[in-house]
Amino acid sequence: MINTLVGDFSREEFMLSGHNACSGCGPAIAMRFIMKVAASGAVVVIPASCWSIISGVVPLRSLKTVVLHCPFPAAAATGGGIKKGLEAVGDSRTQVIVLAGDGGTFDIGLQGISGAAERNEDIIFICYDNEAYMNTGTQKSSATPYGSYSATTPAPKVKSDPKKDIMEIVAAHRVPYAATATIAFPGDLSQKIQRALETKGFRFIHILTPCPEGWGSPADITVKLSRLAVLTRLFPLYEIKNGAEYKLNFLPEDYLPVNEYLKPQKRFASLDKLQIEHIQESVENHWKELCCKTGTRK
Amino acid sequence: MRTLDKDGYALPPVYQETVPTTENKTGLWRFLTPIRREKISPCRKSCPLENNIPRWINEVKEGNWGKAWSVMKKYNPFPAITGHVCYRFCEDECSRGFLDEAVHIGEMEKKIGLWRHRNYKFSETKPGNAEANEGKKPEVAIAGSGPAGLSCAYYLNVLGAKVTILEKMSQAGGLLATGIPEYRLPRDILQKELDILQSEGIIIKTGLKVGKDITLNDLRKNYAAVLLAVGAQESKLPQIAGDAVSEVAGAVEFLRDIHLNKIKKVQGQIVVIGGGNAAVDAACMAKLQGADKVTLLYRRTREEMPAHSDEVNAAREAGVDFVFCAVLQEIIGGEKIQKIRACRAAPSRRGERLQILAETAFDLDCDFLIMAVGQESGLSRFSSLSFSADGIAENGAAVFAAGDALSGPATVADAIFSGRKAALLLAGILWPEKNISNLSVASSLNGNEPIVELEHLNPRLFLRQGRFNTAEDEAGRCFGCGICNNCGVCWAFCPDLAVGGSDFEILLDYCKGCGICVRECPTGVLEMEEVSSGGA
Ligand SMILES: Cc1cc2nc3c(=O)[nH]c(=O)nc-3n(C[C@H](O)[C@H](O)[C@H](O)COP(=O)(O)OP(=O)(O)OC[C@H]3O[C@@H](n4cnc5c(N)ncnc54)[C@H](O)[C@@H]3O)c2cc1C
Ligand SMILES: Cc1ncc(C[n+]2csc(CCOP(=O)(O)OP(=O)(O)O)c2C)c(N)n1
Ligand code: SF4
Ligand SMILES: [Mg+2]
Numbered sequence: 001m002i003n004t005l006v007g008d009f010s011r012e013e014f015m016l017s018g019h020n021a022c023s024g025c026g027p028a029i030a031m032r033f034i035m036k037v038a039a040s041g042a043v044v045v046i047p048a049s050c051w052s053i054i055s056g057v058v059p060l061r062s063l064k065t066v067v068l069h070c071p072f073p074a075a076a077a078t079g080g081g082i083k084k085g086l087e088a089v090g091d092s093r094t095q096v097i098v099l100a101g102d103g104g105t106f107d108i109g110l111q112g113i114s115g116a117a118e119r120n121e122d123i124i125f126i127c128y129d130n131e132a133y134m135n136t137g138t139q140k141s142s143a144t145p146y147g148s149y150s151a152t153t154p155a156p157k158v159k160s161d162p163k164k165d166i167m168e169i170v171a172a173h174r175v176p177y178a179a180t181a182t183i184a185f186p187g188d189l190s191q192k193i194q195r196a197l198e199t200k201g202f203r204f205i206h207i208l209t210p211c212p213e214g215w216g217s218p219a220d221i222t223v224k225l226s227r228l229a230v231l232t233r234l235f236p237l238y239e240i241k242n243g244a245e246y247k248l249n250f251l252p253e254d255y256l257p258v259n260e261y262l263k264p265q266k267r268f269a270s271l272d273k274l275q276i277e278h279i280q281e282s283v284e285n286h287w288k289e290l291c292c293k294t295g296t297r298k
Numbered sequence: 299m300r301t302l303d304k305d306g307y308a309l310p311p312v313y314q315e316t317v318p319t320t321e322n323k324t325g326l327w328r329f330l331t332p333i334r335r336e337k338i339s340p341c342r343k344s345c346p347l348e349n350n351i352p353r354w355i356n357e358v359k360e361g362n363w364g365k366a367w368s369v370m371k372k373y374n375p376f377p378a379i380t381g382h383v384c385y386r387f388c389e390d391e392c393s394r395g396f397l398d399e400a401v402h403i404g405e406m407e408k409k410i411g412l413w414r415h416r417n418y419k420f421s422e423t424k425p426g427n428a429e430a431n432e433g434k435k436p437e438v439a440i441a442g443s444g445p446a447g448l449s450c451a452y453y454l455n456v457l458g459a460k461v462t463i464l465e466k467m468s469q470a471g472g473l474l475a476t477g478i479p480e481y482r483l484p485r486d487i488l489q490k491e492l493d494i495l496q497s498e499g500i501i502i503k504t505g506l507k508v509g510k511d512i513t514l515n516d517l518r519k520n521y522a523a524v525l526l527a528v529g530a531q532e533s534k535l536p537q538i539a540g541d542a543v544s545e546v547a548g549a550v551e552f553l554r555d556i557h558l559n560k561i562k563k564v565q566g567q568i569v570v571i572g573g574g575n576a577a578v579d580a581a582c583m584a585k586l587q588g589a590d591k592v593t594l595l596y597r598r599t600r601e602e603m604p605a606h607s608d609e610v611n612a613a614r615e616a617g618v619d620f621v622f623c624a625v626l627q628e629i630i631g632g633e634k635i636q637k638i639r640a641c642r643a644a645p646s647r648r649g650e651r652l653q654i655l656a657e658t659a660f661d662l663d664c665d666f667l668i669m670a671v672g673q674e675s676g677l678s679r680f681s682s683l684s685f686s687a688d689g690i691a692e693n694g695a696a697v698f699a700a701g702d703a704l705s706g707p708a709t710v711a712d713a714i715f716s717g718r719k720a721a722l723l724l725a726g727i728l729w730p731e732k733n734i735s736n737l738s739v740a741s742s743l744n745g746n747e748p749i750v751e752l753e754h755l756n757p758r759l760f761l762r763q764g765r766f767n768t769a770e771d772e773a774g775r776c777f778g779c780g781i782c783n784n785c786g787v788c789w790a791f792c793p794d795l796a797v798g799g800s801d802f803e804i805l806l807d808y809c810k811g812c813g814i815c816v817r818e819c820p821t822g823v824l825e826m827e828e829v830s831s832g833g834a
Contacts, residue, residue, distance in 0.1 A: 002786050002789065002790075002799055003786065004785060004786025004787060004789065004790045005759055005760075005785040005786060005787050005820060006759065006786075006787055006790050006791075007790070009790060011799050013795055015795060016318050016319045016320050016795065017319065017320055017324070017794055017795045017796055017805065017807070017808035018318070018319035018320045018321060018322035018323065018324050018794075018807075018808055019319045019322070019324075019794070020319070020322070020324075021793060021794075023327060023328075023810035023811060023812040024793065024810075024812030024813070024814055025793045025812075026793075028793035028794070029791060029792075029793045029814075032793070032795065040309070041307070041309065042309075043309065043310060056316065056319055058316070059315060059316050059317045060316065060317050060318070060319045060321070060322065061312070061313075061316040061317070061318060061319065062318075062319040064312070065309060065312065066309065066310050066311070066312055066313075086310075091310075093307055094309060094310065183791070186790055186791075212812075218813075219812040219813060219814070220812055220813030220814050220816060220817040220826075221817060222793075222812070222814055223791050223814055223817070223818050224817060224818070227758055231758070253761070253762055
């Protein structure tokens with residue numbers, strides 16, 4: 001164990017240096033913590049995404065566990081199948097972790113997730129959300145937030161629809177465990193992986209992972225942006241058990257304006273005052289809803 | 299191959315034909331490199347002793363009191379004393395103050411000092427540890443046993459000199475014994491410090507006044523070097539019309555007489571003139587000793603008072619009345635003092651000329667008048683000598699000056715610092731050929747060291763929290779400005795696993811130079827440096 005200011009973590013690494021993620025990659029940080037908690041007893045399924053590359057293009061590998069690459073829409077189905085296969089050969093212990101991007105989760109992978117959630121497949125589905133199709137050059141996904149530039153929503157039109165609420169979609173399937181997490185809170189993230197490992201059935205973790213390349217942010221503020229997303233209440237940290245029991249995991253001390261988070265990112269550069277106010281308002285509305293669900297007074 | 303763990307479980311095997319990405323030296327991508335460069339913390343910058351506060355706080359955090367003392371003593375050998383009396387300039391500047399509340403540095407310092415007092419073994423000590431000493435010990439005489447003299451004695455003794463302190467009073471300690479009120483510095487603390495110094499081999503002779511009982515020339519003959527740390531204790535008593543009465547005393551003299559039991563009881567109406575610590579302490583002491591009424595007159599406003607707010611508050615609580623923008627004009631009385639006459643001045647800032655307001659005279663009943671409007675350096679008795687700002691005799695003699703005597707009235711911490719600096723100067727004379735290592739005596743900062751700015755820090759990693767109960771937990775509130783305190787944040791957030799897990803060194807083969815470690819580092823010790831060509 002290494003005791004750090006941001007949590008106590010295992011010294012052992014299941015991810016290797018030398019991987020091909022961009023400098024300052026948020027998804028790389030997320031996976032490192034996921035692997036620290038889970039890798040000694042888990043195999044990983046990765047659909048087409050940045051992580052297909054980061055985990056190693058043949059013959060390279062950056063993860064010290066079994067990785068199965070699968071077609072873009074098929075992550076949940078592949079994960080569920082592997083779990084059934086393991087059980088069939090008498091291995092009931094190995095956990096199956098599916099790691100998909102937001103494209104592979106919110107869009108093209110959604111039907112597979114819905115099916116696996118409905119059947120309560122015994123897998124941990126982790127979405128690392130960098131809010132666009134980054135590996136192919138920043139096309140918008142349904143996880144891209146309102147007001148964001150992307151290759152398919154260029155300025156000045158930018159994206160006019162809000163981000164899809166994936167947590168509510170998953171919760172509506174009444175799955176045993178769903179949680180949000182982000183890299184600036186690695187202790188919280190690790191705890192949620194641990195809790196997922198200890199739960200049976202379909203488990204879903206939505207991790208916000210800033211992407212300097214696609215967000216147009218300096219590489220060094222990846223973690224800072226992740227923190228600001230939580231502190232501005234734009235990305236609250238919470239859990240949902242059995243689709244109904246909501247729990248807020250972190251209550252920010254202050255009300256930071258959402259612009260603190262938006263300002264350093266070039267993808268939001270075209271926003272005017274009204275649009276920023278609109279984002280602020282929707283953040284507040286979402287926060288209020290969540291407070292009701294979690295029984296938080298504030 | 300599946301290797302089974304003790305429960306007979308193993309993961310399905312990794313396909314072995316693959317190559318680990320560690321073959322891929324991503325350090326070649328880099329054009330900026332994180333480097334560790336220690337900086338001066340704001341607390342250290344504002345400390346008269348330039349004390350490396352975050353370093354010893356870091357040891358307190360782990361409960362390593364012995365190590366904390368080892369760091370401390372290079373800067374401040376008397377933390378039990380300063381922990382009680384220092385005005386804690388450090389806490390005024392503490393970066394944590396911008397988040398919630400300054401770290402309680404003074405209290406931790408006191409605890410380190412008390413730990414040292416509790417754990418000091420008198421029997422085991424051998425006089426001096428002869429670090430710079432080969433053969434016969436050079437002998438040094440120090441006039442004055444205030445904090446400046448004691449500090450210089452401590453360091454010279456550590457370096458290997460034989461030190462004799464000559465003190466004119468019957469008690470050693472300077473203003474620590476005769477000036478600072480006992481409620482602020484319990485005298486057993488001072489006594490313990492003196493006992494330790496003596497058991498380390500330092501000789502303290504009291505009741506010997508240099509210039510009277512023994513001449514400076516005699517000292518120069520018998521000792522390799524002499525330090526004059528004689529303080530600035532002679533109160534200036536300005537000439538005022540009607541000032542022909544005996545019930546007027548300087549504040550330092552008044553306090554000294556109380557501490558030496560020459561004054562047993564104070565009564566009647568007392569007026570104190572002045573706005574410094576000596577004035578406020580004297581007023582407070584007079585009240586505590588039984589005066590019916592104590593009034594302090596200061597010529598400027600409350601905000602301009604040089605006295606520390608802690609002391610002003612203590613005096614207020616004790617019942618001292620303050621009158622601001624008031625100037626003493628006349629002492630009225632015959633054989634005995636009866637009244638003083640004062641008048642009003644326009645509010646003004648320190649350094650500005652005082653503007654007396656016409657027709658504002660008022661009288662105050664007064665049985666005893668205490669003057670605290672400045673103190674003169676004891677060096678005036680050695681008028682044949684003059685000293686440079688560093689305290690070196692200008693005629694080339696091996697005579698030095700330190701403390702209040704050199705600077706004018708300052709603070710205990712300033713005096714200890716001055717004594718430490720003097721020790722290094724004297725060491726240069728005692729061992730000219732020897733390179734004095736600063737393993738045991740910290741040298742002074744040169745002013746070019748990089749300073750930690752607020753923007754280097756990352757307060758958002760910390761939750762708001764008031765003071766803690768235990769010193770260890772309180773130490774955990776310290777950001778560690780400017781030092782690496784092994785917080786592990788750089789290691790935790792590195793996307794490239796390019797920070798080593800044991801001493802947090804940067805693995806240049808893999809560091810892509812993203813700078814997250816620098817941005818997230820809560821202490822500001824990391825910074826980015828340009829590299830001409832990327833890679834390892
Ligand atoms: C009332 C009062 C309260 C104070 N409170 C505080 C406080 O709370 N915190 C703080 O930080 N600072 C305080 N100060 C300031 C602080 O005490 C001094 O700055 C500090 O003591 C100076 O140390 P020093 O060693 O230079 O001189 P001193 O402490 O004045 O010691 C000089 C010594 O030299 C001796 N001496 C003088 N002439 C001779 C001679 N010819 N031969 C031999 N010995 C001689 C004197 O008797 C004395 O013992 C206070 C000062 C006063 C007056
Ligand atoms: C069926 C199919 N369509 C398109 C692609 C091309 N493709 C590969 S990765 C990718 C983007 C993935 O986006 P996301 O899931 O958000 O992951 P990210 O790259 O952002 O990490 C796309 C469109 C593909 N591999 N398969
Ligand atoms: S594009 Fe973004 S998510 Fe993909 S590797 Fe680069 S930084 Fe990471
Ligand atoms: Mg994506």
